Amino acid sequence: MREGRKALTAGKKTAVSDIAFQTVNYTLLILLMAACIYPFYYIFIYSISDSKMAMTGITLIPKGFTLVSYSKVFVIEGIGNGALISVARTVLGTALTVFVCSLFAYLMTLQQFPLRKVFYRYLIITLYFNAGLIPWYIWMRQLHLNNNFLLYILPGAVNAFYIILMKTYFEQLPKSLEESAKIDGAGYFTIYWKIIIPTSTSIIATIAVFTAVDQWNSWFDNYILVSDKKLNTLQYLLYNYITSASALSRQSGMEINRGGANAVYMTPDTVRMTITMVITFPILCVYPFLQKYFVKGIMLGAIKG
């Protein structure tokens, strides 16, 4: 009897502390979410606010709603071209990486591949060994890849980590399809193209999106090796825009201003926020779809270095 009562009071106590715990817990998580999302939100409302009104200060609600900054931002010298280059490197780079990595991953699943294990090791070693920045930099220049679009897509095309992921996936596919195609006289490339790829769309899509995000976010290669303005990416242009003297930013603002009778004035801040949003938006659209692959990706990343 006494024990029963004890259990009862204990239960009440947990209920109270439970509510307290959950309150604190939810508060913390909501605060964390706010911290993660608010900077993006602020930039967003700034970019859709009227440039001059925004300068007076906004925090939660846009002032003087307008989308003019989005229609005008591409007029700024280099931005339109930068967008083009960024899209090109993302599309072509992703296509090349996915093709090369999936083909190699498939080849590495074939027992018949000569010296398969040796070549697989040869690839995996690259995960641990890295020549470092300077030798890489000099070598890229010697290959004349500086000021060359190929710099963006070729050196990173073979990714050992992606190959491991895909090889693991391909190995789980039933062999029967492959074998029947073989009997029908299909070559290895045909099997890869007509059977392996169509049956592996989920892993292919995952790798494609991860690569695309990487490509879209890249700017360091642009930063250290490319001086040709025609090859500048959006990311680099934004970085440049923020770091270079504000005089330059003002000039860009003026340029739009001079753009004609119905020109609009955009402050450097609005320009910066708009470019930031233009760069962030594609990521925002794409990354939630990756969520179910997060764990797989990160686990393999942890396991294979």
Place this chain on the structure above:
Amino acid sequence: MNKDLNLHLEPAERKRGFALPGRRATEKVQLFLLGLPILLLVFIFQYVPLLGWILAFYNYKPGIPLAKTPFVGLKFFRLLFESGGTDLINSIVNTLAFFGLNLLTSPLPVIFAILMFEVSSTRFRRFVQTIITLPHFVSWVIVFSLAFTIFSNDGLLNQILLRMNLIQEPTNLLGNSDAVWVFQTCVALWKGLGWGTIIYLAAIVGIDQELYDAAAVDGAGRFRKIMHVTVPGVAPTYVVLLILGISNILSVGMEQYLVFYNGLVADKITVLDLYLYRTGVLGIDYSYATALGMSKSLIGIVLLFLANGLAKKVRGQGIV
């Protein structure tokens, strides 16, 4: 009839029997040719740069062919270890500081993973996860742009503080060299916290439910379950990641510090990789920077193998 059939089959049979090894050989050649361009890509972009390490032993100046470049042996390595300039030492100090601070914040993803696990609604948990992993997916340039928007002289924070009369003069956090260590650690935390929770959340979800049931039978409440089931459940993952992280003690990443670099904070933000970049690429001191990079790589690899050995002992399975 039977004989006839046999005769009929014979040529085909023979053909297959004899042709098979030949066909296999051509098959292998074909396969190899299919893979060759990719193997070459790996060779060109991963292995050839390693040859560049030779530069560390020459007094290399761009434009002069290596054959005409004086061989200096270990001069640059001696230079590194004996008379390591103040800039080098400073950059090592900064690197270690950032590494240490990141280490201090490393339990936070574990804590948040536990908090998220305690949320009963899976939907809400997923929602939280989606939101807090966003910063991981944007580039450092974007992070810099966000930080600039909020923390610069005319940034949001200064606006708000000025409006509330909490400060009289705007302070530029991005140019404050005393604050840069802590500030950059916070920025890195902001970007990486959500992503960091994923692996721990996966580890927690993997804990045997029976352990919780058993704990409940023993009268354990929420806190006790966390302390005695969840925490021991994630601890191995945490420890292994921690140990493996040791090999990165000299490479804390570079892009973050590069985008936030400015003259005011230069002496506190220049990490080893950034120093290497500045002396090598900007200062065109190729040989010295290569020697430095090479030393760094070798130390990293030795540490990785030591760490891997240690990790093996901890969880009975290595990573490498």
